[in-house]
Amino acid sequence: AQKVTQAQTEISVVEKEDVTLDCVYETRDTTYYLFWYKQPPSGELVFLIRRNSFDEQNEISGRYSWNFQKSTSSFNFTITASQVVDSAVYFCALSEAVTGANNLFFGTGTRLTVIP
């Protein structure tokens, strides 16, 4: 069975601090895909990144970076020099190739508040 765990329910940081959001997943599939989405108060889920199970290369996009480690089944997300606009709920999600890879299993989300 698949499962995504985001143990941090809420995090508060002061602007310009770095923050890491944790994501741990479980799957029996050897091919799977991991995602991060941002949900601002408006409700829309904004796609941030997709990582394939066969690609463990870490990625950096501006102030965002992602650390994928298959050995620990983790896909952590770091925001460097946080800004107030980063305040949102962040979801980690998993989809599996065996089921057609189209339905996402989401974690419970981490609410990030950046204090000015």
Add this chain to the structure above:
Amino acid sequence: KAGVTQTPRYLIKTRGQQVTLSCSPISGHRSVSWYQQTPGQGLQFLFEYFSETQRNKGNFPGRFSGRQFSNSRSEMNVSTLELGDSALYLCASRGRTGGARYQETQYFGPGTRLLVL
């Protein structure tokens, strides 16, 4: 390209009524998925449609149904509404972030907030 659009954005219904929500995917996307988001259960997959056929279904009762039209637009219907159906209903269309099929990603619309009284 325009993003995923959903109508209506807000809806208030009473128990026992039925409701139909609409989703227009990103142009060129043929797959549409629906998700329910509630404070208690979080984000849960409802179903996915591709080329007018339901390809995958989550663990929801038969009161939840959907369909997809030839232009890829999709509708979701909930019959005999219950208080617990109050939620944000999100639609996602699937397409490629890059040139390879394995880079397909789901892009979400703004959602429809349904309140059942």
